[in-house]
Amino acid sequence: MEFHIVVCAGLVPDPLQTLEPVMGPAGPGLKNEALLPSVIDPWAAHALFEAAHLARARPGSKVWLVSLAPKAKLQQVLMVVAQKVPFDLVAVDGPANGFTDASACAAALADAIAAIPGLDRQKLLVFGGWESASRAAGTTLQMVGERLGITEQFQGVDAVTVGADGAFEVLERIEGGRHQVATCSGAPAVCGWATGSLHEPPNSPQVGMMNMRTLMPALQKARAASVPLAGAFGAAAVPSARRDTRVVKDMSPDAIAQEIVEWIRQ
Amino acid sequence: MDPSMSVLVIVHTESDGALATPALEAVNAARALAQQLATPFHVGLVGAVVEPAAAALGTCGAASFRAVAGDAFAQARYATDVAAAAGIATAVGADLVIVPGTSRALRTAGGLAQRLGGVADTHVVGVAASAGVVSITRWFYRQRIEGTMSRTARPWVIALETGTTPAWAGAPGAGGVEAVAVSVETRSAVTGVRAPSTGEQTVRPDADLLLVAGAGWTKKQADGQVHAEAAQSAILGFLRASKASLGGSKSLVDQSGEGQAVLPFMTHLNQVGQTGSSPRHRKGLATCCHGEEPHVIGWRFVTERRAVNLNANCGWAQGKADVVYVADAFAVMKKVNELLGA
Numbered sequence: 024m025e026f027h028i029v030v031c032a033g034l035v036p037d038p039l040q041t042l043e044p045v046m047g048p049a050g051p052g053l054k055n056e057a058l059l060p061s062v063i064d065p066w067a068a069h070a071l072f073e074a075a076h077l078a079r080a081r082p083g084s085k086v087w088l089v090s091l092a093p094k095a096k097l098q099q100v101l102m103v104v105a106q107k108v109p110f111d112l113v114a115v116d117g118p119a120n121g122f123t124d125a126s127a128c129a130a131a132l133a134d135a136i137a138a139i140p141g142l143d144r145q146k147l148l149v150f151g152g153w154e155s156a157s158r159a160a161g162t163t164l165q166m167v168g169e170r171l172g173i174t175e176q177f178q179g180v181d182a183v184t185v186g187a188d189g190a191f192e193v194l195e196r197i198e199g200g201r202h203q204v205a206t207c208s209g210a211p212a213v214c215g216w217a218t219g220s221l222h223e224p225p226n227s228p229q230v231g232m233m234n235m236r237t238l239m240p241a242l243q244k245a246r247a248a249s250v251p252l253a254g255a256f257g258a259a260a261v262p263s264a265r266r267d268t269r270v271v272k273d274m275s276p277d278a279i280a281q282e283i284v285e286w287i288r289q
Numbered sequence: 290m291d292p293s294m295s296v297l298v299i300v301h302t303e304s305d306g307a308l309a310t311p312a313l314e315a316v317n318a319a320r321a322l323a324q325q326l327a328t329p330f331h332v333g334l335v336g337a338v339v340e341p342a343a344a345a346l347g348t349c350g351a352a353s354f355r356a357v358a359g360d361a362f363a364q365a366r367y368a369t370d371v372a373a374a375a376g377i378a379t380a381v382g383a384d385l386v387i388v389p390g391t392s393r394a395l396r397t398a399g400g401l402a403q404r405l406g407g408v409a410d411t412h413v414v415g416v417a418a419s420a421g422v423v424s425i426t427r428w429f430y431r432q433r434i435e436g437t438m439s440r441t442a443r444p445w446v447i448a449l450e451t452g453t454t455p456a457w458a459g460a461p462g463a464g465g466v467e468a469v470a471v472s473v474e475t476r477s478a479v480t481g482v483r484a485p486s487t488g489e490q491t492v493r494p495d496a497d498l499l500l501v502a503g504a505g506w507t508k509k510q511a512d513g514q515v516h517a518e519a520a521q522s523a524i525l526g527f528l529r530a531s532k533a534s535l536g537g538s539k540s541l542v543d544q545s546g547e548g549q550a551v552l553p554f555m556t557h558l559n560q561v562g563q564t565g566s567s568p569r570h571r572k573g574l575a576t577c578c579h580g581e582e583p584h585v586i587g588w589r590f591v592t593e594r595r596a597v598n599l600n601a602n603c604g605w606a607q608g609k610a611d612v613v614y615v616a617d618a619f620a621v622m623k624k625v626n627e628l629l630g631a
Contacts (some may be wrong), residue, residue: 162380162399218557254440265608280624
């Protein structure tokens with residue numbers, strides 16, 4: 024059985040960037056937000072790679088990437104992402120800000136998915152990151168699923184193993200470094216991925232050229248979505264956690280080891 | 290004050306019908322919020338058996354106990370959990386729904402809000418009401434930014450981070466439970482839990498100490514060679530002797546998936562930081578890790594922090610650790626293991 028896999032993935036600031044919140048008249052944002060380099064959301068990227076892997080193993084399957092983000096930034100990031108795995112892009116032009124409302128974001132994504140031509144809801148798997156690295160709520164995919172009428176949902180997913188009949192086993196992260204094992208009779212379902220088990224595919228110019236045929240038209244057709252801030256913000260700040268660090272330079276490894284062991288035993 | 294506003298806390302019972310600490314924390318938070326709003330609060334219970342939980346909360350002051358109980362609700366499954374929570378919230382007519390930040394409750398917080406036509410916030414570390422206005426403090430950008438906000442939209446589902454509120458501790462009493470009927474059809478089933486065997490268990494949430502291994506363990510050392518076997522021996526020896534939990538930087542974990550010199554016991558589950566976990570341990574020791582911001586945000590809840598690094602100007606030395614030892618971690622950890630009797 025083939026699948027129609029829709030991967031929801033937004034953009035986030037490059038994790039190595041310093042994030043400094045600033046309060047504007049409408050609410051918080053990030054300092055120099057428009058200039059911060061962006062990457063595809065890390066857990067959503069894993070979902071995309073897993074989707075492509077699954078689609079390759081199930082002939083007739085297809086992958087769509089649905090992204091709600093500022094159009095210009097999306098174009099920049101997709102120049103790299105489009106060389107990784109094949110997909111059709113559905114772009115929605117809107118903010119990628121982490122202070123926006125998950126339910127409004129979910130509404131925009133669900134509308135975009137529902138409007139995909141040729142999408143078979145009975146074959147539909149909605150993938151995405153379990154939590155984004157921006158809003159970091161872990162609620163958006165659940166809401167997207169509910170809006171699409173999908174009540175088989177799994178979060179913190181690290182593996183999906185599909186059988187010949189389309190039924191699958193799924194591993195969901197739970198507390199204590201363990202996985203909950205569940206089975207599902209098949210699509211439609213929602214999977215919010217954690218890291219999965221696949222590493223990032225190497226760039227492929229051939230895949231990039233193939234994706235490019237649909238990427239630019241999709242960006243040009245991107246509908247604008249209004250995604251307001253989540254509420255009335257009183258403050259947004261980086262917690263001050265600066266410690267008075269003691270830097271020890273002149274101790275032997277043996278002496279350091281002794282001190283560490285004493286500290287551990289306290 | 291807004292006496293018309295109703296507060297509901299929804300918690301899942303354990304297999305024996307008792308409540309775990311995160312559930313008791315959520316009950317306490319809901320109770321305090323209701324007191325600030327001068328409004329009653331209600332308790333919703335979901336699980337195979339709920340009577341012991343209701344009895345344990347008998348004197349918490351809840352106006353009512355509603356429950357969805359039965360074998361179908363014993364395990365954490367989206368379809369049944371979200372239906373149960375929505376049934377209880379609808380029966381109560383809840384405006385504010387507090388849930389604990391457990392994996393089970395977080396898995397349905399968004400779906401619950403959607404079913405109720407409301408909104409949801411997770412990773413909440415504080416909730417309070419003043420002059421009838423409810424505000425929360427929560428993390429954004431994965432523990433990098435903390436924000437305080439309020440919403441007018443209702444119902445509002447609030448998932449409270451574990452360990453941020455004292456747990457309810459009161460005398461048991463008679464807690465009469467009203468059953469809420471819920472009809473659910475589902476195509477999924479929970480079949481079990483998969484955990485590493487005891488000898489391979491490296492993620493230990495209850496450990497006093499977190500050891501974080503950075504990518505430096507698999508880099509070329511002073512002799513120009515990679516010493517992955519020595520690194521493995523040092524790390525595993527330390528874990529055996531100290532019973533510490535093992536964390537890793539993203540770069541080290543990624544290497545394990547890319548076929549480079551690797552530490553085979555490291556998986557993505559060990560990853561600590563912006564794209565990994567933020568564990569709670571009393572002490573943390575970082576080795577061969579530079580202490581860059583994406584790593585350190587995973588240390589938000591690690592109280593005492595020490596690091597061993599060859600670079601005296603590494604991120605840990607910039608106010609992120611209490612002590613930084615400028616030394617070769619291979620030599621230091623070898624000696625540490627000797628002293629610990631590994």
